Amino acid sequence: MIGRLNHVAIAVPDLQAAAAQYRDTLGAGVGAPQDEPDHGVTVVFITLPNTKIELLYPLGDVSPIQGFLDKNPAGGIHHICYEVDDILAARDQLLAKGARVLGSGAPRIGAHGKPVLFLHPKDFNGCLVELEQV
Ligand SMILES: CC[C@H](C(=O)O)C(=O)SCCNC(=O)CCNC(=O)[C@H](O)C(C)(C)COP(=O)(O)OP(=O)(O)OC[C@H]1O[C@@H](n2cnc3c(N)ncnc32)[C@H](O)[C@@H]1OP(=O)(O)O
Numbered sequence: 001m002i003g004r005l006n007h008v009a010i011a012v013p014d015l016q017a018a019a020a021q022y023r024d025t026l027g028a029g030v031g032a033p034q035d036e037p038d039h040g041v042t043v044v045f046i047t048l049p050n051t052k053i054e055l056l057y058p059l060g061d062v063s064p065i066q067g068f069l070d071k072n073p074a075g076g077i078h079h080i081c082y083e084v085d086d087i088l089a090a091r092d093q094l095l096a097k098g099a100r101v102l103g104s105g106a107p108r109i110g111a112h113g114k115p116v117l118f119l120h121p122k123d124f125n126g127c128l129v130e131l132e133q134v
């Protein structure tokens with residue numbers, strides 16, 4: 001079912017500082033900040049040869065990552081995103097196996113303009129999993 005690792009997301013307390021660290025200290029290719037109001041985040045993508053890092057910063061009053069940053073004020077790895085060919089088929093298989101799909105269960109359009117879903121971290125060894133259909 002899951003394919004390539006699409007991105008590893010890191011929630012950060014200071015988006016500009018984190019982006020500068022990847023650009024200037026780590027010498028990586030850093031994209032421009034992208035507001036994603038439907039998801040309550042601003043994202044910056046770092047392009048690596050084999051995957052991407054997604055820096056996440058809260059956007060708006062009800063960001064889903066604010067609670068994470070309250071608990072982890074220095075930031076931290078927030079989720080891992082795997083690619084799938086067919087997100088509805090993947091969802092239905094996961095539900096049939098007892099996994100919890102977060103939200104309404106309907107895929108939403110993510111930062112890459114593709115359908116995404118999230119799976120409860122408690123079902124995957126404490127790791128919040130995102131699926132992106134590519
Ligand atoms: C623009 C889209 C972009 C893209 O790639 O395209 C994105 O990736 S957007 C990313 C932001 N969106 C989301 O994260 C949506 C899915 N997340 C959620 O629905 C919530 O954050 C949820 C349910 C994971 C946690 O909700 P909340 O923080 O309100 O609940 P709790 O604090 O009560 O947490 C419950 C339980 O889960 C643990 N937890 C929370 N977040 C994480 C995490 N990122 N990784 C691992 N574990 C997490 C938390 O510690 C609680 O555990 P407990 O043992 O009960 O304390």
Ligand SMILES: [Co+2]
Nearest residue numbers: 009054081130
């Ligand atoms: Co993501």
